[in-house]
Amino acid sequence: MKNSWRDGNCISLLENGDQFFPAVFTAISQARSKVLLETFIWFEDDVGKQLHAVLLNAAQRGVRVEVLLDGYGSPDLSDEFVSELTSAGVMFRYYDPRPPLFGIRTNLFRRMHRKIVVVDSAVAFVGGINYSAEQMSDYGPEAKQDYSVKVEGPVVHDIYQYVVSNLPGHDTKRHWWHRRRNPAQENLKPGEAQALFVWRDNNRHRDDIERYYLKMLGKAKREVIIANAYFFPGYRLLHAMRNASRRGVSVKLIVQGEPDMPIVKVGARLLYNYLVRSGVKIYEYQRRPLHGKVALMDDHWATVGSSNLDPLSLSLNLEANLIIYDRTFNETLRQNLSCLIAQDCQPVDESMLPKRTWWNLGKSVLAFHFLRHFPAMVGWLPAHTQKLAQVMPPAQPQLETQDRIDTEVEAENPGVKY
Numbered sequence: 001m002k003n004s005w006r007d008g009n010c011i012s013l014l015e016n017g018d019q020f021f022p023a024v025f026t027a028i029s030q031a032r033s034k035v036l037l038e039t040f041i042w043f044e045d046d047v048g049k050q051l052h053a054v055l056l057n058a059a060q061r062g063v064r065v066e067v068l069l070d071g072y073g074s075p076d077l078s079d080e081f082v083s084e085l086t087s088a089g090v091m092f093r094y095y096d097p098r099p100p101l102f103g104i105r106t107n108l109f110r111r112m113h114r115k116i117v118v119v120d121s122a123v124a125f126v127g128g129i130n131y132s133a134e135q136m137s138d139y140g141p142e143a144k145q146d147y148s149v150k151v152e153g154p155v156v157h158d159i160y161q162y163v164v165s166n167l168p169g170h171d172t173k174r175h176w177w178h179r180r181r182n183p184a185q186e187n188l189k190p191g192e193a194q195a196l197f198v199w200r201d202n203n204r205h206r207d208d209i210e211r212y213y214l215k216m217l218g219k220a221k222r223e224v225i226i227a228n229a230y231f232f233p234g235y236r237l238l239h240a241m242r243n244a245s246r247r248g249v250s251v252k253l254i255v256q257g258e259p260d261m262p263i264v265k266v267g268a269r270l271l272y273n274y275l276v277r278s279g280v281k282i283y284e285y286q287r288r289p290l291h292g293k294v295a296l297m298d299d300h301w302a303t304v305g306s307s308n309l310d311p312l313s314l315s316l317n318l319e320a321n322l323i324i325y326d327r328t329f330n331e332t333l334r335q336n337l338s339c340l341i342a343q344d345c346q347p348v349d350e351s352m353l354p355k356r357t358w359w360n361l362g363k364s365v366l367a368f369h370f371l372r373h374f375p376a377m378v379g380w381l382p383a384h385t386q387k388l389a390q391v392m393p394p395a396q397p398q399l400e401t402q403d404r405i406d407t408e409v410e411a412e413n414p415g416v417k418y
Contacts, residue, residue, distance in 0.1 A: 001162060001165060003196055003197065003198055004158065004196070005194050005196045005325075006153065006155040006196070007154070008154055008192070008193075009151060009152065009153030009154060009155050009156075009191045009192075009193040009194070010151075010191030010192075010193065011150070011151050011152075011193045011195060011322070011324055011329050012149060012150045013149060013304070013329065013332050014125075014127070014129075014147065014148045014150055015147055016129070016136065016145065016147075017047060017129060017133075017135035017136040017137075018138075020125070020127070020135070020146075021047060021050065021051075021136075023125070023150050024051075024117055024125055025051070025054045027119045027125075027150075028054045028055060028117075028119060029057065029058070031058050031063045031119045032120055033063060034063065034064045034065075034119070034121070035058055035063055035065045035066070035117070035119050036117070036119075036160070036163045036167075037067045037117050038067075038068045038112065038116045038117075039069060039070075039114075039116075039130055039131055040069075040070045040074070040111065040112065040113045040115060040306070041070075041074055041130035041131065042069055042131045043074075043076075044076070044077055044081055045132060045133045047131055047132055047135065047136065048077075048131050048133075052081060052084075052085065055067070055090060056084060056085055056088055056090075059085065059089045059090050060088050064091075065090045065091065066090070066091040066167060067085075067090060067092050067093065068094075068095060068166075068167070068388070069095065069112075070095050070096070070111050070112040070113065071097035072096070073111060073112075073113075073130075082391055083394040086392065086394065087393045087394050091390065092391040093388045093389060093390050094388070094389045094391070095111075095112035095318075095387075095388060096110070096111075096112070096387055097387075097389045110202060110316050110317065110318070111312070112318045113306050113307075113312075113313065113318055114199070114319060114320040115128060115129060115130065115148070115306050115320075116159060116163055118156065118159055118160045121157055121160040122152065122156060123151065123152050124151045124152075124155075124160070125148055125149065125150055126148065126149055126151065126159065126197070126304065126306075126320060126322045127147055127149055127293075127306065128146050128148065128229075128291060128293045128305065128306050129146045129147070129291075135291075141288055142288065142289065143289075144288065144290070144291035145285065145287065145288055145290050145291060145340070146291040146292050147292045147293075147294050147304050148304065149304045149322055149324070151195065151322065152191065153191050153193070153195070155195040155196070155197055155322070158197045159197050162197065162199065167388075168390075192328070193324055193326035193328075193329055194325035194326065195325070196212075196322070197320070197321075197322055197323075198212055198305075198320070198321050198323060199318070199319060199321070200307060200313070200318065200319040201318055202316075202318070206315075207314070209307045209313075209314070209319060209321050210233075210234075210237065210309075210314050212321075212323055213237060213309070214240050216295070216297045216303075217237070217240035217241060217243070217244045217297075218243075218244070220249045220251075222249060222250065222298050223249065223250045223251075223252070223296075223297070224244060224250070224252065224296070224297050224298075225252045225254070225296050225337050225338075226241075226254070227253075227285075227293075227294050227295070227337055227340070228253075228254070228290075228292070228293055228295075228308055228309045229255075229256060229289075229292060229293060230256075230308035230309070230312070230313070231253070231308070232270075232271070232309070232310040232311065233314065234314065237309065238271065238274065238275070241275060241278075242274070242275065242278035242280065245278050246278060250281070252280075252281045252282075252283065252337075252341070253275065253280055253281070253283065254283045254284075254285055254290065254337065254340060254341065255282065255284060255290070256284065256285060256289060257285050257286040257290075258285070258289055272352075276348060276353060277350075281347065281348075282347070283346065283348065284345060284348060285340060285345050286344055286346055287344035293306060293308055293309075293321075294337070296330050296337070298330075299327055299330055299331070300325055300330050301323070301324070301325055301330065302323075302324045302326070302329055302330045302333050303321050303322065304322055304324070305319065305320055305321025305322060306319045306320055307319035307320075307321050
């Protein structure tokens, strides 16, 4: 499967669970034939129970529902919670459900980090929002600031084909003499946005998302705004940001000021000297943890997705982003991020930068090189044999005992993009 730009899409920005969950739940409740859902986190809280209810209802109406969860991000759903879905016919799978070793989860790396929903191949959702109450703005100080998009148009079929190609039991190959029109596409209302669906896997698309960030920074003429929860990219992306700033582009970076993990702030601040002294404007978001992974360039380019700009997302995780070429969407996202900067961010200036001493320089260099080479170090560990484990009715398999998983499907084989 190749990346292709698609014309004629209608794309809407969804901020936080407040906008995302109602839109997703409504789409699922109106599904007629198929629902495909992938997510990193699904918690058994109020939001998780609402998702459970709409999926259960869809399955009971005869809709084919297939769910893929990450074995690390969603290990604690109860047997009763899952078996009610599988008994209704939901195809429920875990990505890489590793048994713990001495009480410690071993499936730390190469996570299935995508957040995608496709309904009837007619509407899709792509972004960074998980299914948990902490994605709601009224959750409290720990509520996450995040984004997703609702997509209608030809690119939805690309998203659908991609998700299906990663599931067992689906043959998505079509020769030109056997091509069939997708009935769901015939009734789509055309929009004006061009869109490109891109992903990161551990096969042929290892650096696709990073490459499109680099292209964007290289082509920028006036302005770039990047808002990213876990920011610690490699040399190429840092150089591209610096070079864009030096040629007169206004480069703004929004990072976490109140992170959910303190190490995130420590890591990002190692890069402040390099970026600020190159003219990049950095803003620390103070209102609550930032979980978004979005960016825009000039007055037409934007991206929303699941990929952070850190070693895990850029080198190990399975990620998905939508790249959007549309003035209206670009302006909507710009207004949102500009509001964040004006109301809830603290700008980083030179007075806030770590002192440029040999000690600080040495610490920064050592930490930077350790984190940047971390994915390669992971390769020295026993290799992950990534698997999909299907949950058969009526009960969820106990992840503590690998032998009790009913069905395992190897995900690293020709035609599967893991």
